[in-house]
Amino acid sequence: MKRKPKFSREIYKHDFGGNVCGAEIALVGNPNTGKSCLFNQLTTLDAIVSNYAGTTVDIFEGKTMFGEKIMNVADLPGIYNLGAASEDERVARDYIVEKKPKVIVNVVDATILERNLYLTLQLLELKVPMIVALNFYEELEDKGITIDYQALSMLLGVPVVPIDALRGAGIPELVKTIEAAMQGNVRFEHYQVKYGEQVEGGGPQDTQIARMRHGEAALLAQKVMVRAKAKKSFKDFLDRFTTEPFTGTLSLVVVMSVIFASLFTVGNYLSGLVGKWFDFFVGNPLAPVISAVPTLFLKTIISWGLQGINAGLQIVLPYILVFYLMLGALEDTGYLPRMAYLLDRLMHRMHLHGNAIIPMMLGFGCSVPAVLATRILPNRRDRILTSVLICMIPCSARTAVILGATGKFLGLGCALLIYSIVLILIFAVGYILGKLLPGESTGLIMEMPEYRLPHLSNVWKKTWIRVKDFIWIAFPMIVIGSSLLGVLKAYGLLAMIARPFAPVVEGWLMLPAVAGITLIYGILRKEMALELLFVLGGSASLLKFMTPQQIFTFTLVVALYFPCAGTLAVLKHEFGWKKSLLIASFTVVLAVLAGGIVARI
């Protein structure tokens, strides 16, 4: 039932104030009801799908074919009501109110019908043509629930279509219904909640209105739903096991250990393998060709560019790949919100709440989506504080540096020591900054999703989306950067560039001059610092030109200093120049201080 993509696989982020035209079809619903999954089904595009509230924090628009017509479909962040309790909710609400989509597809989690109907009733008040897509319909059986969706359709006055967004069941029916609605062939009789005269004063978030709407939702759910006794399932046991104080903490430790152990072992193994293959298939066959190149300039560019590719493939890709595969699986199970729950108390020490854990966990992958994910936090203060901490969290590129430099040459123990130092610094910064930053912080309010088995194709797809970014953006940079470095070195210009930084790099951090130059490159992308260090040092072993202590210092500085160019851009986008530059300078100062101290121990 896959619809053939007839258009370029374009997916553009919707930027408010930009002039992207409003979509004809908007997918609206509570968080974690499968809107992005349905979006992928409708458009054959790749929005990231996970199992926790707040995976989508921005608006994604894509095109799809309906009959002969091209339609714009928009995937909105999940909302509990048309309000603005957090940034992602505000983004979604503004879109619905300002862009006025022609058809709303209200994606509803059938297993939590009553709560979901609250938003449905509110959307009906907009009197826009609307279709209710009842997702997770196939899970109802396990829970001993039956829903008469035709009766629901009669009551709401809009079409209701049961679907399974992940496997694609019910999508053809949904598409037909959307088409009919677009052509004006569906009669809508939007059910309206009668608030009566009891409601006085107050805005839309008035408790009175909320109460009545919840009351109506409960009545409607009661009318169409039959609930038998649910059987005790393995899911319930797992849920219990991972959230009870003792077993929960235990499983948290196990999960984190498994992630880092496999990063180290599988990552290292893949790294070695890729290195061998590269030499065998590319490096060795090309060696005579390169030496035959006549001019020094060309020769330098080719050989250094090649070394850059080698470094990128060997040092960074394996770790990033392994990490994202595991993060993807973890996201799909629904474990992340449990982590937030377990770590709520710890986060209080940093004057934050458990909900900040999700963006921070994403930060272990890449800081850019992590900073965007802070939109799920209820206020600006929490967002900024969390973003500062995210900038310090070792992302997969930095993990590659930590494991590829310290881990490989000084052993796993030293790599773990770097991690511990970084985590302690994060905690200390959170503790101090949390006290200094003004503003009251809202407590943890977070939905616990049902545990679900990770869907292999989805995990793989997500990993590909994330790694693809790395390949398209990072590789050209590595190749160009490396070639440029080669040319500079060949013409004796390197020392000149290194000189102004010598007091800090050589004097204070006690690193070799070449390391200073790679640190400048690291501003573009963190892993480039290490890749180019190998290239510049002219050896596959750092120990040939650096002492163990220098490797350690270098790694720590790379892990902490300056959020990379991409992160700086997203910080600027979210918080403005002033704050983002402040955050960047703060991390530089911290890195130089920490590095200098470590260099002297």
Add this chain to the structure above:
Amino acid sequence: MNTNKEDYLKATYKIQSRYNRAARVSELAERLHVSNPSVSEMVRRLEKEDLVTFERFGGVSLTALGIKEARKVIRKHQLLEVFFSRVLKIKKDSHDQAHLMEHVLSDKATDKLDEMLKNPKVCPDGNPIPEKSSEIMELCDLPVKVRAEVIFVATKNKSALERLNSLGFVPQAKVRIVRRLNKGPLIIDVKGSEIALGPDVCAEIFVEKK
């Protein structure tokens, strides 16, 4: 407890359960037809008796004890209204009469009235009548697995209130604590979904044990 105090508690209760937030001094003044300074003075007295908490910018919020006292008066009022309409068959003035009598009716007489009227659940205008022996507490003090009903949320944080409202933590919503960490967050079953709430959030939700 004197008439005046009971009226203050009742007014605060009504505002809180209607808007799910603390009552402002000006709101109380308007409702009770008195000046702002006299409200402030009374609130300070009630605070000393541990019936309310008061924050200069947050407003007046009932304590569990305050809620209990307020509900006691409301119960008397509503039972009297039922009595007027059902037994005496008078509609006119019944509210005003009940308003005066609620302060003098003894607890024992109230129970007898309740018995005679066969435990009515709602008063003539449809509002639920508070039960006699109800245990009122903050959500964080509710034992695990016990069912309860939300009385109101007393948070001063707007975005938290909005989120709680849309998740279903509205007056009379049924809740149950599924699990909890020591002094940490709780997982609460509300409207068929499980929501994790921080201990600070739970301390601002008052519930009645069922």
